[in-house]
Every structure is written in C-alpha cells, then in structure tokens.
Amino acid sequence: MSSLKIERDVHKTVVDNVVGNGNGVGAMTKGLVGSTAAAVTEAATGNLPGTSGKHPISEVVGTAITGGRQNAGTKGYLAAYIKQLEDNPLRTKMLTAGTLAGAQELIASWLAKDRNKHGNYFTSRVPKMATYGALVSAPLGHFLIWALQKTFKNRTSLRSKILQILVSNLIIAPIQNSVYLVAMALIAGARTFHQVRATVRVGFWKVMRVSWITSPICLAFAQKFLPESTWVPFFNLVSFIIGTYINTVTKKKRLAALRKKHFGDSSGRPAGGSMAGGPRPEDYPPLGPNPPY
Template sequence: MSLKFERDTVRETVNQAAANYATNKGGFVGSAAAAVAEAASGNLPGTSGKHPIAEVVGTALTGGRQNAGTKGYLAAYLRQLEDNPLRTKMLTAGTLAGTQELLASWLAKDRNKHGHYFTSRVPKMAAYGALVSAPLGHFLIWVLQKIFSGRTSLRAKILQILFSNLVIAPIQNAVYLVAMALIAGAKSFHQVRATVRVGFWKVMRVSWITSPICLAFAQKFLPENTWVPFFNLVSFVIGTYINTVTKKKRLSALRKKHFGEGRAPGGGPRPEDYPPLGPNPPY
C-alpha cells in the first residue's frame, strides 16, 4: 500500500467519523472533530494536513478560522501588540519576569524551605514586570520614538542610541534595583539606597555593552511596535544569567555560614557540606 493511498484512506475515515459524530452528537466535541477532519483533508487554509490536531489547536489559539493562513502565533501576537499595546506588553513582561525568576531558581538550585523552586519571589517578579517594568518601558520607548520620529539618518540613529543609554537605561536600571531591593525585603530608605548604590554601575556596564547592539539591531530589522518585546526578550536572557550567578554566589556563602568553614585536606569544600537534595539552608 502506497503512502499516498494510506494517507487518503486515513483522511476519508477521519472525515466520515467526524461527520457522523457531529451529526449525531453535535456540540463542542462534534465541532472539534469536524475541525480536525477538515484539517486532515487539507481544507483548512494555511495548513498542510500532516498534523491536523496541532494545526486545529494552533489555528484556534491564533484567532480562529478567520486568521487561518496567516503567519501563526507571531502574527497574532503582533496584531495584539498593535491593537492593545500596553496590555500585551504588560502580559509579556509579567510572564517573562516570573519565568526568569523560576528558571534562575531552578538553574541555581535555589529552593525555599519546602524544597520548591516556586518561591514567593516568582509572583512578585511577575507583578513587577507587568505593573512596573512594562508601563515604564512603554512610556520611555514612546518618548524615544517620538523624539526621533521620521529621522532615519546615521546621525539620528547614533543620537538615538546615546539617548537610550544615557537617559532611558539609567531610569530603567534605577527603578529595577529599587524594585529588587523591595522584593528582597528591604524595609528602609537606607537599605534601598545601599542596594542602588552597590548595583547601579554594575548594571549600567551590562546595559552599555548590550543596549547599543540591541538598539542597532532593532533599528535595522524590527518594526517599532516590536521594540519593547524584543528588549524584554534580551533582558530575559541576560537577566536569567545574572540572576542565576547571583543566586549561586549567595547560596554558596549561605552554605559556608550554615555548615561551617571547614575544608577538605585538598583545600576544596567537603561533600557533606553541600547536600544535593532538599531545601537550601535557612536565610
């Protein structure tokens, strides 16, 4: 039996079964079966029929049949970004910030007292991303684009990069450090100020290395309405790395304090000082 004949037979069987089910049962299940049959027969625009269930689900998630044949998830996201820019950016930034904290905790093996990676910082970071970072970024990028609207010369692009690094980045980084201090438990102005003073120039150095490259890439290849999500994605990757390294350093210091300063004869840490499983030392 040829592959083509077998595929046609399967499609006919699915079509017939779905039609019968939709006729006899109706409702959501019958409609879903009919949609799968339509995709399997290759009649759903923009689909190949090779993976009918996945194609039906993808079509439903990207706006239904009226959007079938478009560029899929990215096109639907960009459409939402254009129609509801602030809401979409808030959802994006909140999701990325919460995911970043959870991923960094997993990579650094940073567990709470119950042995879970989903610590109280995860929803706090998600709230920061959605309610602080996204609106602030939306406003600052709007200011940047407003100032340089219609200016496409090389001089204007260089000035745009300088404005981003000397005005926008310091504001965003200062707000970020303040938020991180509060999330970490700072209770006084002096504690918050100390956090900002210690971390500001370190964060700024990272920004000054990555920001010009990212902004130049955005200027060259991306439409302006996608800049904030793009910068959020870059920040997600860099932030996850920095967050992971920071957590590992803090946990190392906590373990030394909690389990003692003893060393093995060779100068390295004793294996029993660093239990592989279970919650981290209390802090």
Template sequence: MSSLKIERDTFQTAVTQGAQKAADKHHGSKVAATAAAISEAASGNLPGTKGDHPISAVVGTALTGGRQNAGTKGYLAAYIKQLEDNPLRTKMLTAGTLAGAQELIASWLAKDRNKHGNYFTSRVPKMATYGALVSAPLGHCLIWALQKTFKDRTSLRSKILQILVSNLIIAPIQNSVYLVAMAIIAGARTFHQVRATVRVGFWKVMRVSWITSPLCLAFAQKFLPEHTWLPFFNLVSFVIGTYINTITKKKRLAALRKKHFGDGGRPTGGSTMGRPEDYPPLGPNPPY
C-alpha cells in the first residue's frame, strides 16, 4: 500500500509539473506571437495597415477576425471609416449609446428599479439624449480645437502643453456641462438647485479627470489616430462613469431606505420603496 501511494503521488506530481510547463510554454508562445505581430505591423507588413499605429492595428486585426482577415472590411474598419466620413454623426451615435448603456448597467448593478420594477428607467433615454445631443457635439468641437491648435507639433514640450490645456480648459468646460445636465435629468428645476449641484460635485469630478485624463491623452497621442480620440475617451468615461454611477445609486438607495423605512426596515407614513422620482421633495433641493 505504501509503495502504491508513493507511485500515485509521484504520478500526480509529474502531471502537475507537465501541465505547468505546457501552460508556461503556451503563455510564452502567446507573448512571442503578440510581439511578432506588433513588429510586423510596425514595419507595415500587416495587410491593411501602414505601420503608423502598430498596437491599435494589432488590436483591430484581432477584433475583426485575425490576420487572415487583415486588410478586409471588418467591424472596426467599418466604424473607423464612418468616423472619417461622418465624424459628428458617428460620435453622436457612439456617445448616445454609451451614455444610455451606462445608466442601464449602473441601475442593474445597483438594483435601482423604477416603481414598476424595471431597470430601464426614464433616465436611460434622457442619458442617451444627453450623450448624443450635448456631450458628443461639445466634445467634437473642443477636441477639434485642441487638435487644430497643436497640429504638426510633435515635440515633448507640445505634448505636455496639450495635456495641460486639456486638463485646465477643456475638462472644466465638459465637467461643468455634465454636472448641469445631470442635475436637470435628476430633477433640478431652479438655477439655485443646478448651481448647488455643480458646486458640490465640480471638484470631485475634476479630481477624477486630472487622474485619468493625462494618462488617456498620453496614450492617444502615442498610439491612436486623431479621429479616434473622442470615441476612445468616451469608452474610458463609460467604464469610469458606470462605476461612479453604480456607487452613487447604491448610496442614494441606502439613504432613501433609511429615510422612508427607518432603521427597522418598515415603511414610515405609508411609503413604498422606489426611485427618488417616486417621492415628494424632502427639502429645498430635489432628492437626487
């Protein structure tokens, strides 16, 4: 019995070591293949690419079916062509879709339903409208002005100056408009309420922008064509915004439960749980 146990343990150890070696070899081959693909794209040998943006070319090739489909019209290639041919329309559709999806996903993650029990609340189409009709045109104009100002200026000093202008001029404008729109969507109806929302949230939003914006802009300067900058920024904002929106919804729902149900979990005054829009105003400011 003892010798059988030793043989079995030896066999299991050998299998484990063999599997680990195979995994390491597979990982190493994937890294080598990725490095080879980037090198190929940088030299302009990848079909459909010029070698100007090797990393984005490799990513785009992977998203559109692999090297065998390189140079053919894939989803990413079609989207980039639309960005070149119809930049504003494509950006509006992109921003509207992402803004609506952000609100829907955040509602689902936070379990924030309307009074009918649905995650597709009235805020979803409002956010989509904001993204398409406000955020995208504003971003399109501001990014265009930024790119035009620094056109053909590729020195390190110019890139740093571009990042500073983006963070000190463009970001405050975009964040202020965003906070005004969010206040109105959430129920603000007076100038005082909108101003209070902007005053409370401005520096919090700016701190997030000052952390993420330089990194994103530096990445875009290095690896992305200029016409893809705004969709890239929208995608980053989508991820960050979904996280912040989810946390905000959870905090608001917890506060509403405490206010309308009390610490014991029972409704006070016949209230039923729902979104802030389902309750009467609690004070001079709307409950958003």
C-alpha cells in the first residue's frame, strides 16, 4: 500500500510541475496538457471510476477510447463496441469487417514470410481485402444474420435452435462462401467468367467443409451462452483466427511451390524460368472460410 501511495504522489508531483510551469510553448499547450494531466492525476489517485490507479496513463487512454469519462466504470472496450453495434450496426460491422480482413491478410503474409517485389508484407491484397470486408462481406452478412435472427426471434426451443443451425449452414453459408470465392478470384487476378467459375468450382466444397465444421459449434455456443448483441464480435473473432491460419498455410504452400519451380526439383535440376521481376501467381482459390460478419 505504501509503494502504491508513493507512486501516486510521484504522478501527482510530475503533473503539477508540467501544468504549473506554463511558460513559452508550455503556455500554448496548457489547455491540452492540463486536461490530460488532470485525467492522469485522477486515475493515479484512484478517483477515475472503474480503474485501479496502478497504470494511470493506460487507464486514461483506455477510458478515452471507450467513450470518455461518462463511460468510465463500464465494461470497457466490449461494452463500447456493443453500444456502437446497437446505435450504428451496419457502419460498425463495415469498419470491423474491413479492419479484420485487411489485418488478416497482413498477418498471414508476415507469418508466411510472403513479401511483395519491394520486400514489404503490406501487399496490394491488403487494401483489396479490407475493401471486400467493408463493402461486400459486412453488408451481406448484416442482412443475412438479421434475416436469420428475425426468423427465429423468441423461438428458444431445442427444435428451433437446431433448425436455426441447419438454415445457417444450408442457406446462409453457401451464399456467403460463393460471394467470398468470387471476390477472392477477382482479387487474385481473375478477369474472365471462366476463371471466376473455375475458382468457385474448385474451392466451394473445401470452404463449405470448413464452414460446416466450425459454424454449428460457434452458433450453438452463441445460442447457449451469448446474448444476440455479442454474436457479431464473437463470430468475427473466430473467423479471424481460422481465416488467418488457413491463409498462412495457403501462402506457405504457394511459396514452397514457387521455390521448387525456380530452384529445381528434389534432384537439384533447375526447372527453368526466373521469378525475378516476374508476376507472382496468386492462390486459386484461397481456402479461407467466409467470415460471418
């Protein structure tokens, strides 16, 4: 207890010094510095609701991000996110889907050591995936999940829950996965109907198998333990983890195939051609489940 009191006193002393010496540049920024310092002091002395005072700076930042002092003492980030889902559902889902889709591609590239010709992990597919997540996946998922929840609203029997899982897997999942594969084909460079159709034909059942394994488990868990307002962040998290893993594995396989083609087969004989300056063939298709945003 004494060490905590000393730490708080030190924070208060530093804040008083920063705010008190308002000369030159300090005087110009006194308003901003003063308000920030006052918030840190409040957190350091344990007077900010919902905080412990042990990490005043991070607690002030967290409080600011989650809506300011009026939200202090609430459940924090998740509560603020759910509030945004309730107030602005489509916009929040679009921002979430775009961010996660872009982050998934970036993280998978980093894990697989898949760089572009400039040596960067931030490839052209990152903004394309983010655009797909925000403008295609989110609005589609928003409408489909809204229709599913509306259809089964106030129906809590075991029969209704099983029927809801069947509808999700036999109607909603095929629609989402088909749109997902079409979008991935276009992002990967497909320019003709034949190329897009070939991508969907090759990847559809592989993606559906992933969906049929994970979706019933996740939906049953959500039905049992989660309120409907938290279904979206829960599905987002599961899809992000699974999608990142599958995307990473797919990239590693493609890179291994490229190295074998460039450096030769197992006997060491070169296969001809060079990757230097040439186009990078993309995955056909990327075998990731369509996130149920």
